[in-house]
Amino acid sequence: xxxxxxxxxxxxxxxxxxxxxxxxxxxxxxxxxxxxxxxxxxxxxxxxxxxxxxxxxxxxxxxxxxxxxxxxxxxxxxxxxxxxxxxxxxxxxxxxxxxxxxxxxxxxxxx
Amino acid sequence: xxxxxxxxxxxxxxxxxxxxxxxxxxxxxxxxxxxxxxxxxxxxxxxxxxxxxxxxxxxxxxxxxxxxxxxxxxxxxxxxxxxxxxxxxxxxxxxxxxxxxxxxxxxxxxxxxxxx
Numbered sequence: 001x002x003x004x005x006x007x008x009x010x011x012x013x014x015x016x017x018x019x020x021x022x023x024x025x026x027x028x029x030x031x032x033x034x035x036x037x038x039x040x041x042x043x044x045x046x047x048x049x050x051x052x053x054x055x056x057x058x059x060x061x062x063x064x065x066x067x068x069x070x071x072x073x074x075x076x077x078x079x080x081x082x083x084x085x086x087x088x089x090x091x092x093x094x095x096x097x098x099x100x101x102x103x104x105x106x107x108x109x110x111x
Numbered sequence: 112x113x114x115x116x117x118x119x120x121x122x123x124x125x126x127x128x129x130x131x132x133x134x135x136x137x138x139x140x141x142x143x144x145x146x147x148x149x150x151x152x153x154x155x156x157x158x159x160x161x162x163x164x165x166x167x168x169x170x171x172x173x174x175x176x177x178x179x180x181x182x183x184x185x186x187x188x189x190x191x192x193x194x195x196x197x198x199x200x201x202x203x204x205x206x207x208x209x210x211x212x213x214x215x216x217x218x219x220x221x222x223x224x225x226x227x
Contacts, residue, residue: 033216042221098156101153
């Protein structure tokens with residue numbers, strides 16, 4: 001199956017700093033999502049982005065499908081951004097392919 | 112009100128006991144999923160269902176069973192719980208988009224299960 005690798009595994013930021021999280025995947029994808037898991041465990045879908053660029057407030061994501069990676073940008077980080085960020089992908093196929101999650105990037109934003 | 116709900120939110124049980132985790136959704140989605148999350152391992156798929164009559168095993172289905180009682184309800188059972196099934200369990204839904212594309216998944220709040 002598809003392999004999904006995220007980097008860095010851990011990240012500590014000062015409030016107000018910017019950061020870039022990376023997701024590499026081993027196969028062509030038709031589904032690429034970014035999720036945020038808050039410290040209470042809840043998973044929130046941030047972006048569906050199999051290709052191109054999207055922005056939502058201080059967050060943006062870019063997927064370069066031909067080079068098999070996606071980037072999540074966090075600008076002007078806030079303490080509420082803390083948590084774990086997961087990338088999830090499913091390979092391009094004629095039929096259904098299950099979504100595979102990376103192991104996440106744990107982000108801590110300190111005041 | 113939450114679109115995807117899970118009950119119970121927390122559960123402690125003993126080895127060998129049968130337990131059921133329940134998931135309900137009001138999003139009107141056909142597709143439902145059960146995942147487990149272990150520290151440092153991300154989420155792994157246990158079972159998924161595309162409609163009431165379509166249930167499929169995921170990558171770690173051994174020791175688990177599921178029931179899709181209705182479009183809105185998908186239950187996960189541990190027939191005889193064991194300690195290595197201690198984990199955070201998530202239910203998710205999606206509408207499948209067009210031919211499986213645009214498959215944004217929406218997650219419930221999770222159930223923390225401890226098997227002693």
